[in-house]
Amino acid sequence: MDEDLISKKELLDLTGISYGQLYRWKRKQLIPENWFIRKSTFTGQETFFPKERMLGRIQHILSKKDDLSLDELAGKLSDMTSVHKQLLTLEEVRERNIVSPITLERYGQRDRNEDKYSFDQLVHLVAVDLLLGKGELSLEEADLLHRTLSVNLPQFEGKRWELFFARKMGVSFFLQALAPSELVFDEGVRLISRITLEDLTEQLQGKLG
Amino acid sequence: MDKGGSADLLIAGIGGAAGGTYNHVSLEGVSRINGPVTAMTFTGNGRMRLGGSLTVEQIETNGDLKIGGGLRIGTMKHDGLLKVDGGLLGESFTLNGVADIKGDCELEKFTAEGVVTIGGFLSAGCVELVLQGQAKVKELGVESLVIRKGESGVWNKLAGGIIPKLRAELQARVIEGDFLDLEFTTAEVVRGAVIIIGEGCSIGRVEYRDRLTVHPGASVGMEEKTGE
Numbered sequence: 001m002d003e004d005l006i007s008k009k010e011l012l013d014l015t016g017i018s019y020g021q022l023y024r025w026k027r028k029q030l031i032p033e034n035w036f037i038r039k040s041t042f043t044g045q046e047t048f049f050p051k052e053r054m055l056g057r058i059q060h061i062l063s064k065k066d067d068l069s070l071d072e073l074a075g076k077l078s079d080m081t082s083v084h085k086q087l088l089t090l091e092e093v094r095e096r097n098i099v100s101p102i103t104l105e106r107y108g109q110r111d112r113n114e115d116k117y118s119f120d121q122l123v124h125l126v127a128v129d130l131l132l133g134k135g136e137l138s139l140e141e142a143d144l145l146h147r148t149l150s151v152n153l154p155q156f157e158g159k160r161w162e163l164f165f166a167r168k169m170g171v172s173f174f175l176q177a178l179a180p181s182e183l184v185f186d187e188g189v190r191l192i193s194r195i196t197l198e199d200l201t202e203q204l205q206g207k208l209g
Numbered sequence: 210m211d212k213g214g215s216a217d218l219l220i221a222g223i224g225g226a227a228g229g230t231y232n233h234v235s236l237e238g239v240s241r242i243n244g245p246v247t248a249m250t251f252t253g254n255g256r257m258r259l260g261g262s263l264t265v266e267q268i269e270t271n272g273d274l275k276i277g278g279g280l281r282i283g284t285m286k287h288d289g290l291l292k293v294d295g296g297l298l299g300e301s302f303t304l305n306g307v308a309d310i311k312g313d314c315e316l317e318k319f320t321a322e323g324v325v326t327i328g329g330f331l332s333a334g335c336v337e338l339v340l341q342g343q344a345k346v347k348e349l350g351v352e353s354l355v356i357r358k359g360e361s362g363v364w365n366k367l368a369g370g371i372i373p374k375l376r377a378e379l380q381a382r383v384i385e386g387d388f389l390d391l392e393f394t395t396a397e398v399v400r401g402a403v404i405i406i407g408e409g410c411s412i413g414r415v416e417y418r419d420r421l422t423v424h425p426g427a428s429v430g431m432e433e434k435t436g437e
Contacts, residue, residue: 008402013436018402020352020387023332027315045383173339 005037006051015058026118028070030061032198034180051198060206098122098207100131106139107146120157123200124149127163130203136165136192141172148174165193218248239417245278262295279312296329309344322359340377340393351386358393358409378409400435 012018025031037048064073094104103125128146131137137145156176164175168189177183179196215232220240228244245261251268262278271288282302289306296312304321313329324342331349338344341359349361358377379394385401394406400405401414402418410427418436423429
């Protein structure tokens with residue numbers, strides 16, 4: 001599955017930001033280098049961005065930039081240590097509406113240690129919730145996903161990873177790989193979803209405020 | 210960064226060092242440092258050869274400076290020759306002379322008079338460039354960019370007709386920015402909000418959002434207004 005891309009020109013027209021702002025944010029590392037995707041078009045080389053992630057990030061920056069300096073904002077985006085330690089109780093997760101009640105009921109009980117969730121566990125819940133919410137996952141598959149993530153947690157701890165969810169001939173499977181990774185599947189495989197730890201972390205951070 | 214406990218490196222005459230972390234580095238004369246250097250302040254005169262990268266908060270140099278790795282600066286003032294094999298990252302850079310940077314450049318403020326060659330992408334807040342010869346930048350993405358032609362003597366003008374290297378002009382593939390004021394620039398594409406195409410420019414395609422002014426002595430292949 002190719003992520004939807006947006007050209008630089010379209011992005012600027014759509015969001016109303018200027019070239020200067022875009023490059024400034026890149027210099028301040030508010031926008032990751034690897035989101036700048038170069039492709040040749042008939043007018044020469046053009047830069048494209050992953051549409052959803054880029055629009056989300058720009059909204060995020062625009063909404064916060066009046067309160068915070070760009071450096072502070074960059075720190076917030078990249079500094080995940082504060083969140084990593086954060087532990088929430090079941091009630092807090094429910095109250096803040098971090099994941100849907102169904103997800104919480106089904107998977108919330110399993111990996112609670114001392115009545116609190118670790119950041120990784122929350123990320124797993126968000127991942128399951130995200131895919132379930134999109135209607136791309138059956139509940140059995142969600143079980144499998146949650147188990148996969150939990151089992152592999154020690155292996156990926158502190159590393160950046162990506163999750164691939166693919167289907168072939170009605171059989172679904174998950175792949176968890178270190179990011180950034182380029183996977184190539186055979187023709188029969190349909191890649192249904194691809195999510196990165198950063199996306200999940202960003203979502204979760206947004207909800208945690 | 211607490212560099213208060215670090216020692217100083219002083220070289221006068223002919224000397225060398227291995228590299229390392231210093232509070233202050235002073236190089237006078239002919240010096241060679243083999244490894245990477247990190248310092249709070251750096252002053253240099255003469256011929257300086259650094260084998261590795263250089264990370265420095267404040268640096269002022271005159272002469273011939275070569276850096277084998279990347280250059281990371283707070284503020285830098287350099288007169289003379291500068292060659293950087295890696296990229297340049299920093300806040301403010303003032304150059305008077307000739308700079309050749311192989312990698313990408315990221316600066317908030319870049320003021321230069323002379324000849325600049327950047328092999329990668331120049332991303333900057335504010336760029337002011339006074340041309341004294343043939344400047345080359347692969348791509349530019351800026352907030353504001355002002356290009357001017359420097360005052361050149363009659364001999365330089367004559368020689369510029371024969372030796373292309375001496376002709377004052379800027380060559381770039383793509384220039385993008387909010388405010389672009391160009392002179393003697395050759396580019397394939399120029400995109401921005403307010404664009405002034407001055408004397409001696411040759412631009413393949415201009416895409417502007419708010420305002421475009423073209424000097425009669427400039428050539429523009431195609432004009433397009435965007436963002437409506």
